[in-house]
Amino acid sequence: QKEVEQDPGPLSVPEGAIVSLNCTYSNSAFQYFMWYRQYSRKGPELLMYTYSSGNKEDGRFTAQVDKSSKYISLFIRDSQPSDSATYLCAIRSNDYKLSFGAGTTVTVRA
Amino acid sequence: GAGVSQSPSNKVTEKGKDVELRCDPISGHTALYWYRQSLGQGLEFLIYFQGNSAPDKSGLPSDRFSAERTGGSVSTLTIQRTQQEDSAVYLCASSVGTGGKKLFFGSGTQLSVL
Numbered sequence A: 001q002k003e004v005e006q007d008p009g010p011l012s013v014p015e016g017a018i019v020s021l022n023c024t025y026s027n028s029a030f031q032y033f034m035w036y037r038q039y040s041r042k043g044p045e046l047l048m049y050t051y052s053s054g055n056k057e058d059g060r061f062t063a064q065v066d067k068s069s070k071y072i073s074l075f076i077r078d079s080q081p082s083d084s085a086t087y088l089c090a091i092r093s094n095d096y097k098l099s100f101g102a103g104t105t106v107t108v109r110a
Numbered sequence B: 001g002a003g004v005s006q007s008p009s010n011k012v013t014e015k016g017k018d019v020e021l022r023c024d025p026i027s028g029h030t031a032l033y034w035y036r037q038s039l040g041q042g043l044e045f046l047i048y049f050q051g052n053s054a055p056d057k058s059g060l061p062s063d064r065f066s067a068e069r070t071g072g073s074v075s076t077l078t079i080q081r082t083q084q085e086d087s088a089v090y091l092c093a094s095s096v097g098t099g100g101k102k103l104f105f106g107s108g109t110q111l112s113v114l
Helices: none
Strands: A004-006 A011-014 A019-025 A032-038 A045-050 A054-058 A061-066 A071-076 A085-092 A104-109 B005-007 B010-013 B019-024 B031-037 B043-050 B065-069 B075-079 B088-095 B109-113
Touching: A004 A085, A011 A019, A019 A085, A019 A104, A032 A061, A045 A054, A045 A061, A045 A071, A071 A085, B005 B088, B010 B019, B019 B088, B019 B109, B031 B075, B043 B065, B043 B075, B075 B088
Parallel strands: A011 A104, B010 B109
Antiparallel strands: A004 A019, A019 A071, A032 A045, A032 A085, A054 A061, A061 A071, A085 A104, B005 B019, B019 B075, B031 B043, B031 B088, B065 B075, B088 B109
């Protein structure tokens, strides 16, 4: 079993829709939760970083962590074609090593 | 430069040849990572450098893979006797301090082994 599971999609939504992405993890030692966005032929870039359970908002993006269920989510409101990318969850414990999900490819149709 | 720079951006090689991939991290970043990304797979950790400490090589898939970091800055990932299964995008990332909080990635090297 992988440490981090993420449905690779692909996911296609119309412009303006809410995009919902999620990951599950197995190691309860994980404490830090991140979402990275990766455009085609580019490296991933950090979108959201959370430490505790609950919600964190940044503009149109909301990251949600449920440590009891070992489940994390990313919501994108009012999605735009420019949001079309691959979204990767990344999780780590106290050390420096991040475990990444496989990434979900999202297409927002104009 | 402003970001992490990797070269070459694309590399096509023949099975059995050696390849060297280069990474220039952001100036002042002491932590440097190499990851491998295969089609449909997540990022696979390869190696981690932090300052002058011994690197964490636990992710290297075989002894054909090696990496070094000179002067705490530029890093080179070397793959000897390349195999077709080595075909992937090799990503380098750097971060401030001990790393792990916010990684800055380069655009990667797309390696194709024929």
